[in-house]
Amino acid sequence: MESYEPLPENRDPVVHLDRQFWIVTAVLAVLAALSILWWIWAPITSIMPEAVDKAQEIDALFRFLAASGSALFIFVCGYVLYFSLAFRRHAGTPENAVGIQIHDNNKLEFWWTVGPTVFVVLMAIFSIRIWYGIEIAPGNTLVVEAIGHQWYYTFRYPNVNGEVKEMHLPLGQPVTLHVTSGDVIHSFWIPDMRLKQDMVPGLINTMEFTPTRPGKYEIICTEFCGMFHGDMHSGTKENPAYVYIDQPAQYAAWYARMERQQANASNAITAPASNQLKLAGGDPQAGAKMFATKCSACHALGPFDQRIVGPGLKGVLYDPAHPQLVDGDQATPENVAKIIENGYKGSMGQMPNQTANALSNKDIVNLVAYLKTLR
């Protein structure tokens, strides 16, 4: 081992970048410019329409971020690839060959610190401007409340008694949307609006926007909220998780209808009328099919103690060890139907209600008929 002598300061050799480097740089610059052009004109709206005014601004920010991000990515990866190939050790290179011994380049390091700093400042200014627009409410807004439940949404409108299942908004009218939750944290996201707020129990979050494009848009939950979180979007449930942006006249008609309906049957959703079903005439086979799609994820066909999430349902109406249902009621078909209808929450955990499970009254009748056959 050779003994060590201290090295002089500023020992870096003076280096020059060769023509190849500049050619590669030019190619990368062209690619980066192309990617920027792509993001400026990318047909975002043909995939995802912009349903509200804020969506356009957020898309503009996204175009800016994506353009600068992909340009940066092209340069970094381009150089990595180029250097890895160009400076690869060749078969003939001696074992002890070393690279160019440079340690630092103050000018270069200065500029690649200042560059990102400038970029970050620009990005921050851009983001804050758009954020300010999102946060600040225009005057004269329509105030709507959205409430998350496991696993559906309901809405409240001024002068409408109780909660309604669909959300309708008039085109061009600024909206203040208050979101909250009745049980756990949900989220209220409409991808076509590019907006989202969590629905936190005990807290009211606010969204401000003005609908600019009529249509029917999906609402999606993005905050984990329990077993059927994945179903908490449109299309799979009877409860339509949609927002409808209507022409003002259409909206007015819908609103008047809601006012009338809800005045007659207040709280139609929160407390469904019970024991109204006629349980006679159910079809056990249809019930069996329904059981396989809707119930078997949580209920086994084995004895009571064979739990998946809820208890096993073998002989639920005849089980001498469990003469009562889990809510304490007698094990009668009517009471079973009541649990399917209203759901259950208690010592055994919880079970979604009829609405959340997307069961029609007919389905319940069939299910009860099927459960009767299990002995």
Added chain:
Amino acid sequence: MAATAVHAGGGLADHIHPEPQGFVRKYVFSIDHKIIGIQYMITAFLFMILGGMLAELIRVQLMKASGGLMTPETYNEVYSIHGSTMVWLVIIPLLTGGFGNLIFPVQIGARDVAFPWLNMLSFWIFPVAGLMLYASFLMGAPTAGWTEYPPMSLQGQAGTSMWAAAIFLIGVSSTMTGINFLVTILKMRAPGMTYTRMPLFVWGQFVTAPLLMIATTALGAALAALFMQREFGVAFFDPARGGSPLLWQHMFWFYSHPAVYIMILPAFGMISEILPTFARKPIFGYKMIAFSSCAIAILGFMVWAHHMFTSGLAPALQVPFMVLTMLIAIPTGVKIFSWVATLWGGVIHMTTSMMFAIGFLATFTLGGITGVFLAAVPFDLHVHGTDFIVAHLHYVLVGGSLMGILAGLFYWYPKMTGRLMNETLGKWAFWLFFIGFNGTFLPMHWLGMWGMPRRVAMYDPQFQGWNQVASWFSFVMTAALILVLINALWSMRNGKRSGHNPWNARTLEWQIPSPMPYYNFKHVPSVFAAPYDFAEPLPYRGLEEELTGAPPPVPAAH
């Protein structure tokens, strides 16, 4: 102690324990940092197999929009435990307890960490806590993801409390490791090993240790509060009783954002070792890389609420958290540029380790860029809680941390076993991994933007196509990892003998025999410069006898 007079200040460093005899003291309850490091690695890789199996269950479930493989409840358990495993039982233990323990004490010229017994305790808590985490499956595992937001986690099954207890224990272990490492680096560097001469891997550990020590304790408080709430009804988070669900998010993310840097800073350190070694070139901008690590660690404590932009954070807080988060892009950018510049003008030996390190540059850059996107509140409002987040976090944790770990595994494997891993198999594994990884997670970017939420057992059928693409590529990625595992096991017996310094590297661990002897150094070396001048002689004195048959040092009397 007389021999130490040669090197002033080497007092404690020359103090060694007598080498234990007997299998249990040597390999099971060992206090040797190298054995403990290997124990960490083996345990963490075992947990990685479990966590990886869970990941594949997730991907198989998502091949069909209607789910199908598992019930939603089981699926929720699976991804919750997958996340918890990978964060707490795989990446953090591998980077700190594993590679940290194994390498950095040697790199600073110490004979062990400051508190060897504490180190042993840290390790043994880890498998116990890991088994507790998996035991929670027996009582109904947690279902609310690795973040376990209340009130969902308050309704969760009994295993959620078990989860909290297990992670609390892991936290205790991490905190002790952090204290241990920090004291070691502050107090036990060899003579001449100034802060600006420390290898950058040591810098990585040096800035990670305070994060481990401070942030993890905050997580402990959050977990204790969750446990008390669940088991004793103490109202911290339950909104029905005056508690606040957002309080948990604050407490959790105050830990978990620094935890992100716990999971990446040591990997940065590894990359900063591997790139110069295989490019035969000094690391470009040593001081800026070290300084940017510090900046990232400090900023890391001030940005936690960027995980809560949609949760109902006060508007006045959103802007500062957004701007501070964006600032992190600057030191991170400086690091990436420095690594790229390190490649320029080198003589690049394209070993498997180097390929993983270069792959890291590409994938981590993408993960970093999407991270900056997410810092911008308006854009975050759109993609928060979607697959875009899943893509981003896997790009930094798999494309960043895990790529770093694999690069480090191929690089330091000889220091553990005295043998090299198989290069051909390794290169196959790299390409399969690189392709599989990108194929799995790249589509999630647009899936998330189009409306696919995360943590769902079933989803809108329109997303099924890309989900299937992701799933098929994930099998490729898994195959690559199995290949690495086979390689590591096979090479233990059959690998080419490496000699003490197969890569011609210049840090201290390569100047002593492989595998490293119990006492690390026969004489503690003196250090005269940072270890990156490949054209110069080694900047150490006192290593003359390391590779000779000279007798090892005599253990101190007590």
Added chain:
Amino acid sequence: MAVATVTHPGFAGHAEEPDQLYVETRELRIQGFLLFMVSDLVLFSSFIFAYLYLRNSGQGWPAGGPKLDIALAAINSIVLFGSGATMHFALENWKHGSFTKFANWIVMTIILGAGFLSGQVLEYIHIGARWDSGIFGASFYTLTGMHGLHVLGGIIYLTVLLLQAAQGKYTYTKYTGLTLGTLYWHFVDVIWVVLFSIFYLL
């Protein structure tokens, strides 16, 4: 306390022996212990943050405040601060080589610590709230309970130190354990200052 009359072996023999190894080990232990206290401080800070957050989130905080007995708490605080002073004297006396005085002062510290704990028990009975009765109970009992456990731990720690000292584990110049014990006790005092301020004065 029988030890008070014993001529202590720790002061005889190898008192002034230079020992490089010992000095450096001491540095490590002190450093490690300081860092341990930092992380302990983070633990308290987290719960203090939780308390302030819950208190200001405006939901269900007891109207007019819970009935805390500020007089009792003030007396209790003085007892605890007094124990800090006695601990200081104990260590000073050790440095000056007086084992008897050291032992007396440390016993005094332990008694004052126990007195503080009894005062806390009185306060708990007086308040009458429950740990699980709401957010006040959650934050007050968790924080003061954690502090109480730290005091209890401190009492045990000091007792162990006293016994170790009696057996001759420490000397004039090698008394790191005692220094750390003193540090810990002061740390517990400082935490109490913060807790007292936020619960009784805020």
